[in-house]
Amino acid sequence: MLCQVFPEQYAQQLAEKVERLQTLLPQAPNLQVFESPAEHYRARAEFRIWHEEDDTFYIMFDQETKQKVRIDECPMAIKPIAELMPKLMDAIKADDALRSKLFQVDFLATLSGQMLVTLIYRRSIEGDEAWLTGANRLREILPIDHIIGRARKQKILLDEDFVTETLDVDGKPLHYQQIENSFTQPNPYVAQHMLHWARAVSGKSDGDLIELYCGNGNFSIALADCYRKVLATEISKTSVASAQINIAANGVENLQIIKMAAEEVTEAFGGREFNRLKGIDLNAYEFSTIFVDPPRSGLDDLTRKMVCDYERIIYISCNPETLARDLEVLTQTHEIQQTALFDQFPYTHHIESGVFLTRKA
Numbered sequence: 001m002l003c004q005v006f007p008e009q010y011a012q013q014l015a016e017k018v019e020r021l022q023t024l025l026p027q028a029p030n031l032q033v034f035e036s037p038a039e040h041y042r043a044r045a046e047f048r049i050w051h052e053e054d055d056t057f058y059i060m061f062d063q064e065t066k067q068k069v070r071i072d073e074c075p076m077a078i079k080p081i082a083e084l085m086p087k088l089m090d091a092i093k094a095d096d097a098l099r100s101k102l103f104q105v106d107f108l109a110t111l112s113g114q115m116l117v118t119l120i121y122r123r124s125i126e127g128d129e130a131w132l133t134g135a136n137r138l139r140e141i142l143p144i145d146h147i148i149g150r151a152r153k154q155k156i157l158l159d160e161d162f163v164t165e166t167l168d169v170d171g172k173p174l175h176y177q178q179i180e181n182s183f184t185q186p187n188p189y190v191a192q193h194m195l196h197w198a199r200a201v202s203g204k205s206d207g208d209l210i211e212l213y214c215g216n217g218n219f220s221i222a223l224a225d226c227y228r229k230v231l232a233t234e235i236s237k238t239s240v241a242s243a244q245i246n247i248a249a250n251g252v253e254n255l256q257i258i259k260m261a262a263e264e265v266t267e268a269f270g271g272r273e274f275n276r277l278k279g280i281d282l283n284a285y286e287f288s289t290i291f292v293d294p295p296r297s298g299l300d301d302l303t304r305k306m307v308c309d310y311e312r313i314i315y316i317s318c319n320p321e322t323l324a325r326d327l328e329v330l331t332q333t334h335e336i337q338q339t340a341l342f343d344q345f346p347y348t349h350h351i352e353s354g355v356f357l358t359r360k361a
């Protein structure tokens with residue numbers, strides 16, 4: 001959809017997504033729908049850069065036609081990004097060191113007002129004093145907190161490579177470090193709804209929670225006070241490091257995060273020993289609930305079987321097709337109690353959804 005928004009079509013498009021989800025999950029009851037703002041909702045945006053004689057501008061490629069489309073404004077992006085884009089481009093055009101062979105610009109911003117910009121080049125910027133001076137000047141004249149320069153095998157940090165987002169979760173501010181180039185939920189307004197829904201279906205549980213694919217601790221931290229203890233796992237080293245920082249930043253004391261692939265967690269429960277689990281007594285947990293938020297491919301065969309061992313399953317999905325496939329297995333032992341559609345990606349076909357299941361009597 002290339003940055004455009006169509007607020008007058010939003011309600012109709014959302015209704016079509018609801019219909020599609022209901023077709024894919026015909027057995028899904030109690031569907032709650034969480035809307036996005038109809039414009040200014042994306043806190044991450046990436047643009048290729050095009051150079052044409054004296055002009056330089058942002059472009060995107062139309063996925064259907066493969067044609068490049070000039071982007072002068074982006075009302076999908078949250079206001080700090082949308083307002084910065086033209087000013088940043090003017091400043092880049094005025095400085096040859098910043099402009100030369102610039103290939104891509106990435107924006108990562110927060111509702112709390114922080115901005116990180118990554119400038120990616122098709123030339124070396126290592127030791128380029130003119131580039132460094134230009135990049136530092138951008139931070140002086142524009143509302144940019146952090147700038148990263150990237151080129152092949154080069155990453156130049158002016159200071160930090162992250163922003164800290166603050167989300168309002170059921171009236172409580174939660175703080176999340178979000179690292180450049182790592183997974184974070186792109187639509188913070190809808191992310192707040194997702195955390196609220198996951199807390200609502202969790203309720204106050206006497207049992208413990210195990211979480212797979214936990215990223216930077218987004219759900220783990222918001223859910224920690226719904227459970228006695230939480231053990232969360234994630235494959236990405238960078239995200240696990242962020243999660244540890246987020247646990248401390250939010251003063252959470254009953255949550256442990258370990259770097260483990262979902263497949264390895266299944267093996268650990270099957271008795272395989274892992275150094276990373278040293279000091280963690282899996283038998284001391286009483287897991288009543290499992291939370292999964294897998295990538296688009298959904299659950300692998302072993303994990304799909306493993307989640308059925310728990311009394312309650314909370315499944316967040318960014319791909320309703322793989323969710324429907326996984327639910328065919330999960331609903332043999334469990335019953336769907338609640339479903340939700342979170343409109344993370346307005347004006348696209350993407351559907352983010354949530355399903356809460358409990359074991360059949």
Ligand SMILES: C[S@@+](CC[C@H](N)C(=O)[O-])C[C@H]1O[C@@H](n2cnc3c(N)ncnc32)[C@H](O)[C@@H]1O
Nearest residue numbers: 183213214215218234235236261262293294295
């Ligand atoms: C859709 S994201 C969800 C992240 C997190 N729940 C959040 O809300 O930010 C999926 C996460 O799964 C991780 N991941 C991908 N494959 C994995 C695997 N085989 N085992 C464990 N984690 C994996 C990714 O690194 C990513 O952080």
